[in-house]
Amino acid sequence: MDYRIIETKARVLADNDAAAARNRQTMRQSGAVLVNLMGSPGAGKTSTLKQLIARLGTKYRIGVMEADVDSDVDAKAIAATGTRVIQLHTAGLCHMDADMTARGLDAMGADGLDLIFLENIGNLVCPAEFEIGADLRLMLLSVPEGDDKPLKYPLMFQVSDVLLVNKIDTLPVFDFDFDALRNRVFALNPKMTVLPVSAKSGEGFDAVADLIAALLDERGATA
Amino acid sequence: MDYRIIETKARVLADNDAAAARNRQTMRQSGAVLVNLMGSPGAGKTSTLKQLIARLGTKYRIGVMEADVDSDVDAKAIAATGTRVIQLHTAGLCHMDADMTARGLDAMGADGLDLIFLENIGNLVCPAEFEIGADLRLMLLSVPEGDDKPLKYPLMFQVSDVLLVNKIDTLPVFDFDFDALRNRVFALNPKMTVLPVSAKSGEGFDAVADLIAALLDERGATA
Numbered sequence: 001m002d003y004r005i006i007e008t009k010a011r012v013l014a015d016n017d018a019a020a021a022r023n024r025q026t027m028r029q030s031g032a033v034l035v036n037l038m039g040s041p042g043a044g045k046t047s048t049l050k051q052l053i054a055r056l057g058t059k060y061r062i063g064v065m066e067a068d069v070d071s072d073v074d075a076k077a078i079a080a081t082g083t084r085v086i087q088l089h090t091a092g093l094c095h096m097d098a099d100m101t102a103r104g105l106d107a108m109g110a111d112g113l114d115l116i117f118l119e120n121i122g123n124l125v126c127p128a129e130f131e132i133g134a135d136l137r138l139m140l141l142s143v144p145e146g147d148d149k150p151l152k153y154p155l156m157f158q159v160s161d162v163l164l165v166n167k168i169d170t171l172p173v174f175d176f177d178f179d180a181l182r183n184r185v186f187a188l189n190p191k192m193t194v195l196p197v198s199a200k201s202g203e204g205f206d207a208v209a210d211l212i213a214a215l216l217d218e219r220g221a222t223a
Numbered sequence: 224m225d226y227r228i229i230e231t232k233a234r235v236l237a238d239n240d241a242a243a244a245r246n247r248q249t250m251r252q253s254g255a256v257l258v259n260l261m262g263s264p265g266a267g268k269t270s271t272l273k274q275l276i277a278r279l280g281t282k283y284r285i286g287v288m289e290a291d292v293d294s295d296v297d298a299k300a301i302a303a304t305g306t307r308v309i310q311l312h313t314a315g316l317c318h319m320d321a322d323m324t325a326r327g328l329d330a331m332g333a334d335g336l337d338l339i340f341l342e343n344i345g346n347l348v349c350p351a352e353f354e355i356g357a358d359l360r361l362m363l364l365s366v367p368e369g370d371d372k373p374l375k376y377p378l379m380f381q382v383s384d385v386l387l388v389n390k391i392d393t394l395p396v397f398d399f400d401f402d403a404l405r406n407r408v409f410a411l412n413p414k415m416t417v418l419p420v421s422a423k424s425g426e427g428f429d430a431v432a433d434l435i436a437a438l439l440d441e442r443g444a445t446a
Contacts, residue, residue, distance in 0.1 A: 041263045041347050041376060042368025069348055071374040092378070094317050094348035122375070123346055124264050125292055125317035144367035144390065145265025151294045152345070153264060155315070167367065170396055 012097075016130050019098035023133030026105065033219050034116045035212070036132050038156065039140030041122030044166040046074045047199035048140060049117055053081050054202075055209035060114040060216060065104040067096045067121055074119060084108065095126035098133055114216055124153035131159075136215060142167040143176045150184035157188045164208060168196040235320075239353050242321035246356030249328065256442050257339045258435070259355050261379065262363030264345030267389040269297045270422035271363060272340055276304050277425075278432035283337040283439060288327040290319045290344055297342060307331065318349035321356055337439055347376035354382075359438060365390040370400045373407035380411045387431060391419040 027034050039045050046066075053062055064085040066075040075087035086108040088100065096104075101118060110116060118134070120127040139160035141149055144167060150157045157163070163185060165178070178196070185192050193211070197204035250257050262268050269289075276285055287308040289298040298310035309331040311323065319327075324341060333339060341357070343350040362383035364372055367390060373380045380386070386408060388401070401419070408415050416434070420427035 040265065040345070040368075041372055042365075068375055070377050073371055073374050092348070092352060094346065121348060122263070123317065123348055125315070125344060125346055126349070129315060142265075142367060144365060144393070145263075148296055149264055151296050152291055154293050170367070170393070173393055173396055 013129065016097050016099070019102060020131040020133035023098055023102055023105070026102070026110070027133065027135065030110055030113075031219060032110055032113050032116055033136065033212070033216050034118065034132070034134045035136045035138050036118050036120060036127075036134035037138045037140065038120045038124075038127045038160070039122065040124055040142070040145055043122065043140040043142040043145065044199040045119050045122070045140055046077050048164065048166065048197070049078060049119060050081060051197075051199050051202055051205040052117075052209055052212065053078070053083050055205060056115060056212060057081070057083060059213070061112060063108050063110065063113040063116045065101070065108060065116065065118045067100075067104075067119060069093070069121060084113070090121060093126075094121055094123050095130045096120050096132060097130045101132040115212065124149065124156045128153070128156040128159050135219070136212070137161045139163045140166050141181075143170050143174050147177045147181040147184070150181070150188055154188050157185055157192065160189070160192065162193045162195065162208075162211065164204075165194065165196045166199050168203065169198040169201055236352065239320050239322070242325060243354040243356035246321055246325055246328070249325070249333070250356065250358065253333055253336075254442060255333055255336050255339055256359065256435070256439050257341065257355070257357045258359045258361050259341050259343060259350070259357035260361045260363065261343045261347075261350045261383070262345065263347055263365070263368055266345065266363040266365040266368065267422040268342050268345065268363055269300050271387065271389065271420070272301060272342060273304060274420075274422050274425055274428040275340075275432055275435065276301075276306050278428060279338060279435060280304070280306060282436070284335060286331050286333065286336040286339045288324070288331055288339065288341045290323075290327075290342060292316070292344060307336070313344060316349075317344055317346050318353045319343050319355060320353045324355040338435065347372065347379045351376070351379040351382050358442070359435070360384045362386045363389050364404075366393050366397050366399045370404040370407070373404070373411055377411050380408055380415065383412070383415065385416045385418065385431075385434065387427075388417065388419045389422055391426065392421045392424055
């Protein structure tokens with residue numbers, strides 16, 4: 001609705017796509033897999049990372065980039081697991097772009113890592129528009145957010161490869177129709193993998209870890 | 224971290240502040256009160272509006288502007304209450320700015336209304352930066368999102384006048400420390416009014432309605 005902003009955005013997005021392509025090349029050369037973890041504030045992104053680190057950290061060398069507008073709460077939580085982690089501050093911006101991601105990879109030191117997670121800013125709008133060059137776009141939706149989110153934030157569901165439906169243990173206390181959610185998701189993105197999980201209990205995370213391990217093995221085979 | 228984006232943002236924000244000042248003047252002339260309702264996706268913004276309409280709609284003439292990236296789910300829900308409502312689409316943008324708000328007020332027809340709600344895009348980052356010229360900035364945080372959100376999205380807590388802590392009925396199933404939340408909020412914004420509510424059961428909404436009615440009476444007295 002504001003022409004000036006949208007024009008600016010188009011140029012920014014074109015620059016971003018070029019930077020994302022460079023990141024993809026960097027990843028291919030290093031043999032590492034880059035996962036872009038996205039979801040609303042409080043959807044459970046950091047707890048999800050802890051569940052995945054517990055399952056994949058003994059076999060693979062993992063690095064985590066924690067992106068936040070401010071604070072280092074999440075980086076502290078990940079550092080406590082003994083995983084290599086850096087905190088990126090976006091200075092008010094609502095997403096990580098590909099160029100910031102490249103700087104993050106440089107700062108963390110991606111060499112020698114097999115698997116790198118970017119925990120994006122908690123937001124269902126902006127991160128969907130800024131491709132970072134990830135091998136896997138992992139989206140988190142938590143049950144308390146509601147089953148109507150694909151109707152309201154369609155792009156995020158269109159650009160993601162895997163949807164984790166988190167806090168599945170709270171289904172009894174919310175009006176959440178899992179079948180309605182699936183139908184809405186598949187209408188937007190027929191290829192989406194939808195997996196129910198609980199980052200609190202760990203339920204469902206073996207399947208997520210298997211999926212990521214398969215991607216790593218595939219990358220290892222072609223590297 | 225990306226200089227070009229931030230430079231653009233500074234100019235956009237300056238333009239926005241000027242438009243917000245115009246909106247404030249429009250509101251003062253019309254005698255209506257404008258409320259900017261902000262919160263994460265799924266925090267319960269639309270359900271909150273329904274609770275407030277049920278309490279204030281018999282005494283005051285209410286209008287609602289539903290802002291979404293896409294879809295008209297929320298406008299339908301509000302229209303079902305018999306309230307005047309329009310749906311605004313931001314075409315991918317993660318917030319409503321003051322100019323879009325002015326167009327929304329024009330399109331809806333603000334004349335003859337006492338109380339106008341803007342339901343902003345579900346997002347804790349961008350809407351905090353774009354002042355729309357509201358008389359009341361009403362923020363919603365839901366219990367499932369976690370008590371650490373002030374640490375991660377400080378600006379939203381700094382710019383808001385009232386914080387509704389929603390889904391308070393789900394406290395038993397989440398690790399949510401209400402006192403820790405309060406301390407974090409007051410450290411950022413000592414003047415914040417913090418009210419626990421449940422948009423599902425209606426608990427706590429009488430106090431919220433009283434607070435808004437007081438603002439309306441004050442405006443009526445000076446109009």
